[in-house]
Amino acid sequence: MDVIEALNWRYAVKKFNSEKKLTEEQVDRIKQALQLTPTSMGLQLMKFVMVESEAVKQKITPIAYNQPQIEDASHLIVMCRKTDVQPKDIDTFIETAAAANKMEVSNPAMVDYDKSLRVSLSIPEEQQKIWMDNQVYIALGNLMTVCAIEGIDACPMEGFDRKKLNEELGFSEQNLDAVVIFALGYRSEDDYRLKFKKVRRPLEDLFETI
Structure with missing residues (x-):
């Protein structure tokens, strides 16, 4: 689909067709899209937990206030961030970036980048958490568009x-914090939301040119 056509087609599904499942190829493309999602400084301090198990979905349902999408959707992605930024996170990123660019970590460009990252992230833990939450929402926006x-x-x-x-x-033991649950699959023809038109503010109200 054309991207604008696709964005008009999409909506937040309230009732999925539980009989229809995503293919392995579709799941793989979703994973690739999330791998390629942009994040601030490229650090990707997050983890995406794919839930296919019906037993795990059933455990999540009461925690998600019994919303039917949890069990009806083909798959769930629990989009998590790290609980805090560790020095090893920066170490690993610099090593990976240096290898990808065929450089040594001692290369001046890598040394400068390393210093820049450490200075930028030497902020209070609460600010780190807000910043990392925001990175997950960038990934969420990308994922919604890709799905459409x-x-x-x-x-x-x-x-x-x-x-x-x-x-x-078991996220706490992995130093992870869940931010968003993303349900995906196929809409049910019985979804009441299908009757509603998409409502958005008019362009002239949303945009201003200066």
Whole structure:
């Protein structure tokens, strides 16, 4: 689909067709799109947990206030961020970036980049958390657009008990914090939202040229 046509087609699905599942190829393309998502400084301090298990979905349902999308969707992606920025995160990134560009980590360009990252991220932990949450939302926006273009239905969900989900799925022990649950699959023809027109503010109200 043309990107504008695709964005007009998409909406936040409230009822999925539980009989229709994504193919392995579709799931792989979603993974590649998330791998390529832009993030500030390229650090990607996040993890995307793909949930296919029906048993795990059932555990998530009460934590997500019994929203039906959890179990009806083909797949869930729990979009997580790291709990904080560790020096090793920067070490690993610099080593990977140097190798990709056929440089030594001692190369002046890499040394300068390393210093820049450490200075930029020497902020209080609460600010780090807000910054990393925002990086997940950048990935979310990218994912929603990719799904629309691929003709995959989706619903981003913030309605869940973050602390309980972290505990239930063992994220706390992995130094991860769940930010968004992303349900994807195929819309049901019984979804009441299909009856509603997409409503957006007019262009002249949204934009200003100066």
